[in-house]
Amino acid sequence: MSMTTKLVASLCGAAATLIVGGGLASATPDTNAIVNSTCSYPQVMAALNAQDPAVAAKVSSNPLATAWLQQLVAAPPPQRQVMVDQAAGVPEVQQYSGLIGQVATSCNNY
Template sequence: MALTTKVAAGFGGMALVLMAGSGIASAAPDDSVIVNSTCTYPQVIAALNAEDPVAANALESSPMANGFIQDLVNTPPSGRQAKIDKVRAYPAAAQFSGLIAQVANTCNNY
């Protein structure tokens, strides 16, 4: 699988924070970082650029992943968990969980 596709799967779900387990309908403790985030799209991208510029470039080059992140950020917290659960269907996304957690925990600093 190409890096862009992997990043699309991983960051398309930005909500994968620490993968609490697939198929769980309610918010897992680690999901709350994403579900309750107040970060804007520019903050997420700035944090991602600071944490991993290569991954940030791949994300920004993928219309699918980029669109998903924008949609996730613009979705109210009450609707984010469903998006998180959908992304868990992509096993390739699991490798990005650490980076996703870092971005989720630092994006408010940007």
């Protein structure tokens, strides 16, 4: 896998999990928060920007990550579950578990 492909996969994975409830690093991730979220893409990005502007900039500057996150937010719950399950397989995503939890619990405030 090329470095660019790994970077895009990592960013898409991070984007996919931005509104997941905390615990991606655990053996059984809690995906209820993302699957049933009522947050819009602007709310997710506002919460992410408030929590970690550097990560928000990385996501928003990558068209693939942005498109993937927008698709995730717009998807119905069954499709979201599939997308989240796929993203959970990206090892780089685990480093964002704390941030993900913060965004998941605050995105409805934006």
